[in-house]
Amino acid sequence: MDVTFSTEQRDLQQVLRDVLAREDDAQLWKRLTAELGLAGISVPEEVGGAGGSTIELGIVVGELGRVLAPVPFLQTMVAGTVLARSAAGRDTGLLPDLADGRLVGGLASPGTTPPVAARTDEGLRIDGVLDHVVDGPRLDVVLTPVTVDGTAVLAAVRRDADRAETTTLPTLDQSRPLARIALHGAQATEVGDAADVARAHDLLLAAVAVESAAAARSCLDMTVEHLKVRVQFGAPIGSFQALQHRCADLAVLVEAATSTAWYALWAVGSDDEPRGGSVTAPLAKVYAAQAFRRVAGEMIQLHGGIGFTWEHPAHRYFKRATSTGLLFGGRSWARGLVSERAGLGLWATGPRDRSSDRASSR
Template sequence: MTFTDEQLALQDTVRNVLGRHPDPWPVLCAQVGVAALAVPERHGGLGAGLREVQIVAEELGRVLSPAPFLGSAVLATHAILETADEEAAKRLLPRLAEGTLAALGWATEDGSWDPDRTAFSARGSVVDGHAHYVLEGDLAEVLLVVAETDGELGLFEVDPAQARRVHTPTMDESRHLAEIEVTGAEATRVGTGDFRPALHRLRDTACAVLAAEQVGAAARALDITVAYSRQREQFGRPIGGFQALKHRMADLYVLVETARSAAYAVTEPDADVAHLAAVAKTYCSEVFSRVAAEMIQLHGGIAITWEHEAHRFFKRAHGAGQLFGQPHHHLPRVVPTLE
C-alpha cells in the first residue's frame, strides 16, 4: 500500500491543522476542503476518491476528533451521490462541500444498520419514524432519512424543523449521536427506485472510512504506550526494556499495520468492496479494542484515572465497534455460511 505525493500532502496538511487549532473543523473545510472531498467538481467539490476520504478519517482518528466528518461529509454526502439525483445533488451538495452539516437517519433502536431495514416509513411524501444513533443528528441543517415506502426503501429530505431531535449522551463523548423522531412530516424524495442496493454500498463506504479512523486511533494509542514504556522505570530500568513487554508491543504493532492494510485494501483496483469492507470493519474494530485494552494494561494504575487519556481511546474503541454494525454482524459477509 503506497500513497501518492498528493495523498501524502493531504495527510500532512490535515495533521498540521489538527495539531494547531482547538476547533479544526472550520479550518479543515475552508482551507483544506475536507467536506468537499467526495463531492464532484461540477457541484463545487474536489472529486476525490475513497482513499483520500480514508486518509482524512485516519488523521481525525489519531486525535479522537469530534469533527462531523463521518456523519456529514461521508454518510450523508454519499447517500445523496448514491441516488444519482442530479437536481437534489445540485441543490444540496454545494452546501455540504462548504461545510454545512447533514445527517442521515437510518438505524433502529436495537442498533441495526441492516440495509434492508430502516426506522422510518413513508406514505407518499409523509414520513414517520424514530431513528437512533444518528451522527450529528441534532446539529444538522440538512436532514435525510431512509424510509420504507410501497415495499421499497427510499431516501427522503425532511425539514429539520419538523423533527424532534435529541442529543444522545454516550460513553464516548467525542462522538456526537442523536435520536430523530418525525411524525407526519412532509418530505421530499431524493432519487427514484429502491434504495436498498445503494444502501448496501453506502454501508460499505461508511465501514471502510470508519476502519481507517479506527486504524488512526489505534496507531496513536500504541505510540503513546511505547513512549510511556521508555519513560516509566521499574527495578532501575525502563519497562520498555523488558522482553515480555517488548513482545506485547511488537504484537500490537503487527496488528495495527495489518489493520491499516485491511482498511485501505477496499480502495485497491478491482477490489471486492462488499467483502473487503466487511473484513475491514470486523478486523479494525477488534484490533482497536485490543490496542486500547493493552494501552490501559501497559500504563498500569495511571491509565484508570480521568487525568490520563487512555480512557478516551478505550471509549472510542467501544463506541466505534458498535457503529454500522458490530463485528459479528459482518462476519457472515467475511466468511459465508458453508452449506
C-alpha cells in the first residue's frame, strides 16, 4: 500500500479546500457536482464518472468531513461506486444521473434487519422498514439489502415510489438528517447479489471511518491553534506542559485512526486484498468514530468557556461524532461482524452482556 498522495491527488485535495473555504452551503452541492463533477469521482468513465479509485473518493469524503459539509456526498458517492462495481447495477440506467449529481443516492444502514422482497414480472416488491437512513429526506434512490427466498440481494428503490413512505426523524446532528422509510410492497430493482451487499457495506463503513478521522484531525488542529493564542498568566496556554501532553495523546490517537481508516478504504477497493476490507472496514469505522468522539470532547474542554457556546463550532463536531458512533451499525454490531468474518467466534451480533461494553470503554 502506497501511503502518499500523488501530485494529482494533492491537487484535488487543495481544490476542495479552496472551494469549501469560500462556498456557502446553499451553492455547495451544485458547485461540487455540476461544476467539479465529483459525485462520480470513483465511477468509471464509460458509465459517466471520472474514473478515480476509492482513494480519490476518500480524499473528497475526508475534506467534506473536515468541515462537516451538510451535503449528501458520502452517500451518493458510495452508492455510485457500488452500482458501478455490480454487473446488475450498471444496467439500471442510474449511474449517469448519480455521477453528475442529478440523482442523490445512498445506502440503508447495514445494522438494520433486511426487508423481505418477492420477485415479480416487474422486478422486486419490498415489504419492510428502513430505519435511520442517513440523508434519507434528501435521497432519490435508496440501495438496501433485501432477502429474496432466503437469499440476500441488493435492491434499489425510489424514495418517491408508490407504497414508500418517508418520515423525517429527530437527530442530534442537524447537518446529517435521518429518515425512516416504510416500504409496503414498493417496486424495486435488483442491482446486486450477496457479494455486492457485503461490498456496499464495507465501502460505506470505510468511507465513514475516513470522514471521522478527518473531522477528528480538524478538531485537533482548531484546538492547537486556540492554545497558541489564548493567554493566561502572561503566557499562551499551549506552553503549559499538562496541555501539551493532552494534545500529544490526541495527536497519536488521530494518527492511528487515520492510518486505520485509510488502510480499510484501500483494502475495500483493492484487488490485492479481496478479503481484507471485510474485517478492517467495520473495525476502522468503530475505532475512528471513537477517536473522533474523544477528540471532539477534548476540543470542548481545552477551549474553555467558549467551547461550550453555541457560536463556536465545537458542539457541531461533538454532535457529529456522537451520532456517527451509533449510525451504520453501532459498536457492538460492528464487533460482532468483525468476530464473525475473522472466524473468532467471540461475540454474537445480537445483544451482549453490558459489562463487556463497560470494560471495553475504559
